[in-house]
Every structure is written in structure tokens, then in C-alpha cells.
Amino acid sequence: ITPGQKTHKISSETNPVIYSWPSYRPSKFRDGWFLYQAIRKFKPVLILANFGAVNISMIVSWLLRVPLRLATYRTAAHFEYLEEKQKFKQFIFIIRKIIIYKFCTNVLPVAKVLSEELRDIYKVPQKKIQHFYNALPNTKIMSSPKQEMEIICVGNLSAGKGQDILLQSIYFVKETLPDIHLSLVGLDKWRGYLYDLTSELGIEKNVSFLGQLPHPTVLSKIANSSILILPTRYDACPKVVIEAMSLKTPVIASNVGGIPELIRNNIDGFLIPTNNPKILSEKIIYLLCNSELIEIMGHNAYEHYINNFELTQAVEKQVNWMEYKISDVSND
Numbered sequence: 001i002t003p004g005q006k007t008h009k010i011s012s013e014t015n016p017v018i019y020s021w022p023s024y025r026p027s028k029f030r031d032g033w034f035l036y037q038a039i040r041k042f043k044p045v046l047i048l049a050n051f052g053a054v055n056i057s058m059i060v061s062w063l064l065r066v067p068l069r070l071a072t073y074r075t076a077a078h079f080e081y082l083e084e085k086q087k088f089k090q091f092i093f094i095i096r097k098i099i100i101y102k103f104c105t106n107v108l109p110v111a112k113v114l115s116e117e118l119r120d121i122y123k124v125p126q127k128k129i130q131h132f133y134n135a136l137p138n139t140k141i142m143s144s145p146k147q148e149m150e151i152i153c154v155g156n157l158s159a160g161k162g163q164d165i166l167l168q169s170i171y172f173v174k175e176t177l178p179d180i181h182l183s184l185v186g187l188d189k190w191r192g193y194l195y196d197l198t199s200e201l202g203i204e205k206n207v208s209f210l211g212q213l214p215h216p217t218v219l220s221k222i223a224n225s226s227i228l229i230l231p232t233r234y235d236a237c238p239k240v241v242i243e244a245m246s247l248k249t250p251v252i253a254s255n256v257g258g259i260p261e262l263i264r265n266n267i268d269g270f271l272i273p274t275n276n277p278k279i280l281s282e283k284i285i286y287l288l289c290n291s292e293l294i295e296i297m298g299h300n301a302y303e304h305y306i307n308n309f310e311l312t313q314a315v316e317k318q319v320n321w322m323e324y325k326i327s328d329v330s331n332d
Contacts, residue, residue, distance in 0.1 A: 001026075001038070001053070025052045035060045045326055046070065048108075055100050062103040067329040068322075071101065073109040074134075076236040076257045077117050097122050106325070110134050110237040111258025130321065133261070134237045135314030138306070141216075141223045141247055146298075149179045149288060152225040154218060154240045155232070157188040162231035162254065164197055168277035169231075171201040173284050180206055180288070182229075183221060187212045223247040226294055227287055233274050235259055245305040248298035252283050262309070268301035 002009050004021040011018045019038070022030045039047075039061060046068035049057035054071045061069045101107055101124050109115055109131045118124040155161045163184060173180045184194070184207065191209065198207050213221070222228055228244040230253035237258040244251050245262070251269035253259050265271040270283045287294055307313075 001035075003052075021053070026056050027052065032056050032060050036064065039064045039066060045329060046322060048072070050074070055096070058100050058103040067105075068325055069103060069105045071104045071107050073107055073114055073118060074236060076114060076234050077121060094121060101128075104128065106130055108132055111261050113258050113261065114236055132318055132321075133258075133309055133314065134239050134242060135309050135311045136239060136242050136246060137311040139219055139243075139246060141219050145224075146226045146249070146294065147181075147224055148226060148291065149177060150181050150183070150225045151227045151229055151284065151288075152183045152185065152221055153229045153231070154185040154222065155230070155238075157184070157186050157190040157194055159190060160233050161186075162233050162274065163190070163194055165231040165275060165277050165280060166229055167194065167197050167201060167203065167207065169281040169284060170203050170206055172278060172281035173288075174203060174206055176285050177288060180284075182207045183210055183225070184208065185210045185213055185218055185221070219243060219247065222249050225249055227252055227269075227284065229280070229284070230254065230259070231272075231274070231280060232256065232259075237262065242305060242309045245301035245309065248302045250287060250294055250297035250301060252280065252287070264300070264304065267297070268304055269297055 002018060002020045004024040004026065007020045009018050010020055022028070022034050026035075035057060044066055047057055047061045047066050048070045050072045051074070058069055058071055101118070101122050106128050107118055107124050107130075109118060109129065110133060112131050115126070115129045115131060118129055119126060153163060153166055155163075157163055166182065170180060170182055195209070198204055210221075222240075222244050226249075228240065228249050228251045230238060230241060230251065232238070232254050233256065235254070235257040238253075241251050241253060241259065241262050245268060251263055252272060253263055253269065254274045255265075255271040256274060260271055263269050263271055270287075272279050272283060287297075
């Protein structure tokens with residue numbers, strides 16, 4: 001069942017059959033009734049829910065006694081970055097999730113580190129937790145040689161993503177490498193602030209704000225860049241890191257959340273502390289001044305991606321686990 005705005009994907013003649021939720025976000029009574037009818041019709045042994053569909057899917061499937069009720073957990077908690085007015089909403093959110101996760105037979109985080117959040121914040125027993133990393137197909141983008149002084153950062157422009165730290169690091173890098181160029185891909189309310197910071201630092205000629213781009217264009221730009229930078233202050237299992245690895249582009253990223261589970265420090269790229277533009281600038285300079293290391297790290301990253309985050313293998317792992325769970329239910 002796809003999100004409600006994707007009605008163009010509906011297909012009753014294919015396998016899998018595709019429906020869409022009645023609402024843009026499945027949170028209304030009509031969405032519950034729609035799922036109730038679907039479960040009564042198809043009698044599933046397993047239901048897997050993502051994002052906004054988790055709450056209603058777990059409640060309805062529990063009421064109808066679907067044997068396996070799986071919910072993904074994809075977003076790291078970041079309470080320290082919430083504004084004061086958001087904290088009460090976050091408290092209500094936590095209480096709601098504690099209740100919802102009691103209806104699940106299993107919760108599937110996208111990184112090992114998120115298991116701690118599920119246990120400590122949402123009170124999910126360890127025996128109900130099974131992590132599966134994000135995975136992506138091998139795009140095999142045809143790209144020109146990497147541009148020597150070109151680096152890229154992809155993500156929403158927000159305080160949590162740390163683009164301000166990256167801009168400050170460019171100020172330091174420019175002293176050694178005046179031709180350094182950073183492409184910022186993404187949109188959000190922080191764009192104006194980052195524009196002003198770029199001007200204040202005097203690095204306007206070194207930074208391009210590209211806004212939101214089609215995904216194939218983003219992949220091509222990552223493939224043609226020497227480094228992907230992710231100075232985020234919190235994150236779970238960012239897909240852009242996996243995309244960069246699949247395109248043989250080394251990554252410099254913050255040592256937070258599930259990122260250390262993706263990047264092997266000094267092998268595929270560098271892990272750095274948050275909020276430290278000086279260290280970030282040193283790593284950027286070190287890599288850009290060593291084209292051979294960029295090639296070696298890019299090759300290492302690609303091999304790591306193929307062995308651990310390529311979609312075909314990831315699907316096989318999940319299928320095997322689900323079949324095992326289904327066999328357990330059948331035996332019971």
C-alpha cells in the first residue's frame with residue numbers, strides 16, 4: 001500500500017498488487033477501515049509498515065490478529081535540537097510510540113545503534129528488535145573523472161545537518177586550496193541563514209547552492225565529486241552515504257548515530273567529531289591533496305557497499321529472516 005498521493009501507482013493486475021491509502025497520510029478512520037477490509041480479504045500472515053503508516057497498521061493488524069506485525073524505525077532521536085515549543089509534542093510522540101510498539105511483534109531499526117533508542121526511550125524489549133541496514137541498488141552511473149577540487153554535501157538545509165560547520169571549514173580550506181568548490185544540494189528554511197554565513201565568511205565564489213535536484217542528477221554530481229561531506233549533528237543510516245559508496249566517492253562524515261556502522265574510518269573515508277570545522281577542513285585538505293588516496297578509498301567504499309549494502313543481498317537477508325519468522329508462526 002503506497003502513500004495516498006501516489007494513486008498513479010495503483011495496480012490490481014500485478015504481483016505485488018498495489019493500492020494507495022485513502023488519505024495523503026494514513027491517520028484517519030477511513031484509512032483504518034480500508035486496511036481492515038484489505039486484511040479481511042487477503043488474510044496476511046505478515047504486515048510490514050513504514051513511516052506514517054506504522055500507527056494505524058499496527059493497531060488494525062493487532063485487532064485482526066495478524067501473526068507477524070513489523071514496524072521499521074528509521075529516524076534517530078534528536079531531542080537536544082528541539083525548540084522549547086516542540087518538546088511537549090515530542091513527549092506525546094514518545095508516549096504514543098511506546099503504546100504502538102507494544103502492538104508490534106518486531107521493530108526493525110536501520111542501524112544497530114538505534115536498538116539502544118528503542119530500548120531506552122520506547123521501552124521495546126531487545127528480543128523484539130532486529131536491525132536491517134538501508135540498502136540501494138547498484139546504479140552504475142556513467143561519470144566523467146572526478147573533479148579535483150569539487151566536494152558535495154546533500155541533505156535538507158537545517159541546523160541538524162550541520163552545513164554551517166561545513167561552510168566554516170571551507171573558510172579554512174580556502175587558505176590552502178583557493179580553488180576549492182562546494183556544491184550544497186537541498187532545500188529548507190535554513191537556506192537564508194547559510195547564504196548570509198557564506199557572505200560573512202567571504203566564500204561566495206567557493207560555494208554553490210543548487211537547491212533540490214532530480215535524483216539522477218544528484219547521483220551524477222556525487223559520482224563526479226572528489227568527496228561527499230556529511231557534517232550532520234545527528235543521523236540514523238543516511239542513504240546518501242551509501243549512494244556515495246556505490247559511486248566510489250569517499251565520505252567525510254560525523255561520527256554520530258549509525259554513520260560509524262557505514263563508514264570504516266581511514267578505509268572508506270573519515271569519521272570526524274561534530275561541530276569542529278577545523279578538523280573537518282584538515283581532512284578535506286588531506287584528501288584533496290592526495291588523489292591516489294581518493295581513488296583507493298573510493299574503491300574500498302565500493303567493495304564495502306557491494307558486500308553489505310547492495311539491495312539484492314539485503315533483500316535476500318530480510319526474506320530469509322521473514323521466512324524463518326513465518327515458519328515459527330506456522331509451527332506454533
